[in-house]
Amino acid sequence: MLMPPFNLHHPETVEEACELASTFLANDESFDWVAGGTDLLPNYKWHINVKKHVISLANIKGIDTISMHEIGAMARLGALADSEDVHPLIASAASKVASFLIRNNATLGGNICLDTRCFWFNQSEDWRRSIDWCHKEDCGTGSDCRVIPNQNTLCVATYQGDIAPSLMVLEGLIHIIGPSGQRQVPVNEFFKLDGITRNVLESGEFVLKVTFPEGVEHRVGSYKKLRVRESWDFPEAGVASSWIVGQPSSLRIASTALESVPRYHQSEIDAIEEVFSSDLVGSLSKAIMKSIKPVNNTALPPRYRKSMVRVLTKRSLHEILGDKA
Ligand SMILES: Cc1cc2nc3c(=O)[nH]c(=O)nc-3n(C[C@H](O)[C@H](O)[C@H](O)COP(=O)(O)OP(=O)(O)OC[C@H]3O[C@@H](n4cnc5c(N)ncnc54)[C@H](O)[C@@H]3O)c2cc1C
Ligand code: SF4
DSSP: OOOOOOEEEOOSSHHHHHHHHHHHHHTTOOEEEESSOTTHHHHHHTTOSOOSEEEEOTTOTTOOOBSSSEEETTOBHHHHHHOSSSOHHHHHHHHTSSOHHHHHHOBHHHHHTOOOBOTTTSSOHHHHHHTTOBTTBOTTSOOOOSSSOSOOSOOOOBOOOSSHHHHHHTTOEEEEEETTEEEEEEGGGTBOSOTTTOBSOOTTOEEEEEEOOTTGGGEEEEEEEEOSOTTTOOOSEEEEEEEETTEEEEEEEEEESSSSSOEEOHHHHHHSOSOOSGGGHHHHHHHHHHHOOOOSOSSSOHHHHHHHHHHHHHHHHHHHHTOOO
């Protein structure tokens, strides 16, 4: 697998990065952002959606902050996993991503903006050609989706990032910057239910940082992950939860690796009208399991992943309640 050629650009400030993006957009030239490159570059080696230009965020100073209330997009996952300054839930989720080597390069921004995955798509170019492509990259053939056939309007590739659900249950706010200025979006409104569009970023925009509200340090959290090999695999399902002990209405639950987006589960919490306690764990876990609809495009069968959501939710909720195993 040879890396295809592309032009790599290294802006040193946020303003320079925005100017570069603006110039490419004005000239109608395609480009990708790259941070740690642990997702983008393997995809490029498989000749997946290769762009002519790549803008690296690696040389921009000051966007790798690590603290309880602010994490920069370029913060490395290895540093987050080892940090005593971030919320323990973020450190725990970061420590479960891939392997030690990958975490040393991988970043928070790249993890949030991770491309969606599908076993009909994350394959070599020859393999993809042999099935006449698919809707996510149809090479002008108008191919259908191979997972939900007879349609070429929606891609249901799975979002398999580990950290987004923890950001959601800690009320994270994503700060976005681009040629048109800055804006902020709650993490639970950042993702879009389409495996190609993925999120609300407009052309030329990138993630600058994630901030958390005052009081986040009082939240107790837990993230549970299902994967094939503990050593480095992507999540096949993941559930995060958090609450402020003694404040049942503060409960937040989110899941990942089950659909095209990580999902925040406020409506399932609201539907259970009783006060959150150990007695409610069973019914809440069942409601979360019922709400998700995994499809057949990752390593493990969707029925198994769905049933494991109940187990992971139970384990996560019992942990934040401090229940004995
Ligand atoms: C073997 C292997 C195992 C893996 N296992 C896991 C796992 O268990 N869990 C998991 O979550 N991930 C896993 N990954 C995926 C990946 O390593 C991580 O998600 C990592 O955090 C991606 O970060 P990065 O900085 O390397 O992203 P990059 O590869 O640099 O970028 C990823 C995507 O995000 C975009 N991007 C990057 N930064 C920004 C930004 N600031 N703003 C806007 N867009 C941006 C890029 O354009 C690209 O589309 C695995 C990867 C490999 C190769
Ligand atoms: S979900 Fe469908 S369109 Fe998307 S990558 Fe898989 S086969 Fe292609």
